[in-house]
Amino acid sequence: MADSAQKEDQGRCTLNRREFLLYGGTAAVAVSTISLSLFSGSARARVVGYPRQWIARLSQLTDHQLLNFRYPNEQAQSFLVKMGGVQAGGGLGLEHDVVAFSYICTHQGGSLKGGYKAVGEHRVMGQCPLHLSTYDLTRHGIIVSGQAYQSLPQVVLELEGDDIYASGVMGLLHGYHDNLPSRGKP
């Protein structure tokens, strides 16, 4: 393929894995909402998405100090952390080291509060006090060890100037069949 054609193709395919999952999920929600509206005879389709919520100012974060917040609803305990210059998938800032995740273990809902560890270049959450699951915060919360079989849900962050916003969640929060606040817990 000619160089110019390759560049054109690359320009069209700019979604990374995180964006693909986020937008894919949003599209699925939108489609299901539209379908329900049609079955119920409603004339208008309604698109449901994650709320956009202000979390913190980037300039005021201190390395390794966790900031607690709730997202995407008042029951969903989450944390944001600047990981001392270690780059992470989905990380914000010049060093791509600011990330946010759920505090709730995906195995059976153990609280991971107090489990953040920074050792060398490793940044993990865990061990979970119930069955010892540990998650890698630099790699979208994948499991390092333990009983869990799903990654720790990562809160999608956006940076606007100095302001950090939450705008989505990758992965299903423990105990939910749908992360969106309008659906709530089962």
Ligand code: FES
């Ligand atoms: S609840 Fe966390 S490992 Fe079981």
